Amino acid sequence: MQRRTLIVSLFAATLLFAFGTAGAAGNIAAGKKKAAACEACHGANGNGAAPNYPALAGQYQDYMIQALHEYKDGQRTNAIMNGMAAPLTDQDIDDITAFFASLPSKLSSLHGKVQGAK
Numbered sequence: 817m818q819r820r821t822l823i824v825s826l827f828a829a830t831l832l833f834a835f836g837t838a839g840a841a842g843n844i845a846a847g848k849k850k851a852a853a854c855e856a857c858h859g860a861n862g863n864g865a866a867p868n869y870p871a872l873a874g875q876y877q878d879y880m881i882q883a884l885h886e887y888k889d890g891q892r893t894n895a896i897m898n899g900m901a902a903p904l905t906d907q908d909i910d911d912i913t914a915f916f917a918s919l920p921s922k923l924s925s926l927h928g929k930v931q932g933a934k
Contacts (some may be wrong), residue, residue: 884901884913
């Protein structure tokens, strides 16, 4: 019985890994090259060149993909980001976001950083 449970657990873990990573898109090495212009604001390590620029390192790739598409099509407005996103192809966006998502993040919880947080 224990052996069967172990086999089922390993099979489930294999499926989770296979399908859980299937949605990941982009080429990290290509993204690093394409993200060179991003470093001016978001830093070489993706953790922001200054406090007023968002840290991208370790962010969810799906979130960054959506944000870049929204900047590109004008759903989000930012004078800098709209111009930066406009020429990007879908592949560029996948590669750049794969690169930033792969970087180690300095992000932490918001505990003690938000008014009213305990």
